[in-house]
Amino acid sequence: PLVGLLVLSCLSGTRAIAYSGGQGTRSSPYLLSCKEDIMELSSRPDDFDKSFLLTADIDLEGEVFEHSIVSPNIVFGPSFGEYRALYTGCFNGNGHVIRNFSIAGRGDLGFFGGIGWTGRIMHLGLEDIFIDGQGVSSAGMLASVNMGVIVGCYTQGRIVRCGNAGGLIGYQSSGYVLDCFSQASIESVAAGAGGLIGILWEGEIRRCYAATAISPDCSGRGGLAGTRMSGTRGTPDRVVQSSFWDIEVSGVSASNGGLGLSTAEMHDVSTYLDATWDFTAEQDNGINDMWVNRAEGGYPVLSAFSGTAPVVLTGDGTKARPYVVSNARELAAMAYYRDTRSLYSLEFYALDADIDMSGIRWSGPALSVFDGYLDGCGF
Numbered sequence: 001p002l003v004g005l006l007v008l009s010c011l012s013g014t015r016a017i018a019y020s021g022g023q024g025t026r027s028s029p030y031l032l033s034c035k036e037d038i039m040e041l042s043s044r045p046d047d048f049d050k051s052f053l054l055t056a057d058i059d060l061e062g063e064v065f066e067h068s069i070v071s072p073n074i075v076f077g078p079s080f081g082e083y084r085a086l087y088t089g090c091f092n093g094n095g096h097v098i099r100n101f102s103i104a105g106r107g108d109l110g111f112f113g114g115i116g117w118t119g120r121i122m123h124l125g126l127e128d129i130f131i132d133g134q135g136v137s138s139a140g141m142l143a144s145v146n147m148g149v150i151v152g153c154y155t156q157g158r159i160v161r162c163g164n165a166g167g168l169i170g171y172q173s174s175g176y177v178l179d180c181f182s183q184a185s186i187e188s189v190a191a192g193a194g195g196l197i198g199i200l201w202e203g204e205i206r207r208c209y210a211a212t213a214i215s216p217d218c219s220g221r222g223g224l225a226g227t228r229m230s231g232t233r234g235t236p237d238r239v240v241q242s243s244f245w246d247i248e249v250s251g252v253s254a255s256n257g258g259l260g261l262s263t264a265e266m267h268d269v270s271t272y273l274d275a276t277w278d279f280t281a282e283q284d285n286g287i288n289d290m291w292v293n294r295a296e297g298g299y300p301v302l303s304a305f306s307g308t309a310p311v312v313l314t315g316d317g318t319k320a321r322p323y324v325v326s327n328a329r330e331l332a333a334m335a336y337y338r339d340t341r342s343l344y345s346l347e348f349y350a351l352d353a354d355i356d357m358s359g360i361r362w363s364g365p366a367l368s369v370f371d372g373y374l375d376g377c378g379f
Helices: 002-011 035-042 269-273 328-336
Strands: 030-032 052-054 058-065 075-077 082-084 090-104 112-115 120-132 138-140 143-146 149-151 154-166 169-172 176-178 181-194 197-200 203-206 238-241 244-246 259-261 323-325 348-351 373-375
Touching (some): 030 035, 035 058, 138 197, 323 328
Parallel strands (some): 030 052, 052 090, 058 090, 090 120, 112 143, 120 149, 120 154, 138 154, 143 169, 149 176, 169 197, 176 203, 323 348, 348 373
Antiparallel strands (some): 138 169, 154 169, 154 197, 181 197
């Protein structure tokens, strides 16, 4: 019945409800199931702080945009040193893919123009993307600017003629990028070109890889993150850990963080297991099961796009509606719900069952950093 309602909503000439359902909150996100939903989202700036959930793969059928689909008009305020008009909600791709669109314009270009401190993008794939920055724009296929949390996402496509560009993110101002990859091509970039991140200013990159071809006409080339820095603030605080790029594919032997490897090494699963990546077939590196080693070989892929349902905590992280943790996998998933906001807006979690951790191993703490509130509720 739900599928039927979603299909009727997308085929109907007049839409009685917003998108394919939902209320736009973290506990009841707006549902996106078809091209019409994405086009509606692009025209509703008041929803750029709302939460969304993909319920199907979506083909945009060669649509060409002149700006980013979500939060296209971001503004940098020099007096405050921060961006405004960024996307600040939770966008859960749910293991689905949005594909086949182009952006040709000026400004901050990507599916998201920018992701703010409270923004969280999870389990989203973007394929067959083409971006032409017309020589001046900043571009990343997922987002031009990131300050939020990005978990389990990937991009495939081509970027040309930009000021700076990255396969996933154009400019990483702060925030976290965890368990992501990009397989792209980047050409004619003037300031900083990176296989995953064009310019890495601040933030953390963990368990990511890039297999991105970067043409020799790009300045500041970096296999994982571009080598050209920008800005005049103090020493940037950045961490790049357990992350790699393919030297042979990129044609680049340098990067602002990460380790460059041969294609054969990038195809060897032991490369990632030794770096504590969490695969579905092992429990030595945890039980989030973020990655899959394909039987036919090649680069690892994200398990959410290979039949393994991603773990998504229910609740919205507030004191009134804490994220609910019922089993070991949900406990492990707390590592991906880090809050990038201030000390006064940390997120809340609550157990609702006893949890047996026997037979599970980690190479380090199950939660290496925890900066929220956890109520055991007697469990």
